[in-house]
Amino acid sequence: MPHVGLTVLGSGGVIPTNERLTSSFLIYDWRGYTILLDAGEGVQINLHKAPKSVHDIDLILITHEHGDHINGLAGLLQSMAVTRRESPLTIGGPPSVIEFSKETLEATSKRLGFEINYLVLENEGSLTVNKAGGDKLIVTWAPACHTQGSLAYRLEWILRPRINMEKLKEIGVRPGPWLTDLFEKRTVIIDDKIVSLDSISTPGKVVSITYTGDTAPCASIIDLAKGSTLLIHDSTYSSELEGEAIARGHSTAEHAALVAQEATVENLLLFHVSPRYRGYEAWKLYREARRVFPKTMLAWDLMNIRISF
Ligand SMILES: [Zn+2]
Numbered sequence: 001m002p003h004v005g006l007t008v009l010g011s012g013g014v015i016p017t018n019e020r021l022t023s024s025f026l027i028y029d030w031r032g033y034t035i036l037l038d039a040g041e042g043v044q045i046n047l048h049k050a051p052k053s054v055h056d057i058d059l060i061l062i063t064h065e066h067g068d069h070i071n072g073l074a075g076l077l078q079s080m081a082v083t084r085r086e087s088p089l090t091i092g093g094p095p096s097v098i099e100f101s102k103e104t105l106e107a108t109s110k111r112l113g114f115e116i117n118y119l120v121l122e123n124e125g126s127l128t129v130n131k132a133g134g135d136k137l138i139v140t141w142a143p144a145c146h147t148q149g150s151l152a153y154r155l156e157w158i159l160r161p162r163i164n165m166e167k168l169k170e171i172g173v174r175p176g177p178w179l180t181d182l183f184e185k186r187t188v189i190i191d192d193k194i195v196s197l198d199s200i201s202t203p204g205k206v207v208s209i210t211y212t213g214d215t216a217p218c219a220s221i222i223d224l225a226k227g228s229t230l231l232i233h234d235s236t237y238s239s240e241l242e243g244e245a246i247a248r249g250h251s252t253a254e255h256a257a258l259v260a261q262e263a264t265v266e267n268l269l270l271f272h273v274s275p276r277y278r279g280y281e282a283w284k285l286y287r288e289a290r291r292v293f294p295k296t297m298l299a300w301d302l303m304n305i306r307i308s309f
């Protein structure tokens, strides 16, 4: 059954602690395509506990150049090299992140033993990153309200359309191998009839995850997240530190909930928890957000979420 899995590798913000490593999320679909969103320090430790392999990762997307989102990258690549990764890896992020990656890693890339493809992402845009059997995964990015150039990402899996057998009967053609062609070409001629995919199918199911990285409440993120199955939103502070949140380009739990409500998402996952909230103190963030948006979860390291289509 098509599904998307998510493992929280780092749910904290600013500095890693015993309880929470910094921002990192591993997302993998039923075909095995695997994306790492941000690479906070120590990401490998939780990757091993998950347990997942550094070789599983196909695409790394980084939101911005702050250390709590990128400090794990160099170690991750070194481990890939030491354990003899062969398949190419794609790293995407704003220009400052790609520059950082190249400067620190390119000197050793000859010894990495595998190819790195860089995607320089600016402002906003959209890209199909994986396509198989008519299903596709699209990455869309938009500015976050944090540092200059910080990005937020939306991952959207779109299943191929489903053939409606009734409609097929109505136009008088029989199902056959030509249907495989139809998913690629969208229009085929069969039994002297022009058949378009749209005319005999219903749209495929969609699952989407939006990840903000660090951000203050942000109009472009509301647009990006519209209708998402899951929104993973910055929730660094509780409401009493609202002034600090805005001044530093972060959000309170309540801000995250208001964005979730405005963007009409289905579920909200709070992350980037400040190290000041230890243990059960972090539930304060959860309670504040839930008052506004009931379908809220609070991220903990190694938490797993599974989304079925
Ligand atoms: Zn951060």
Ligand SMILES: [Zn+2]
Residues within 6 Å of the ligand: 064, 066, 146, 214
């Ligand atoms: Zn930051």
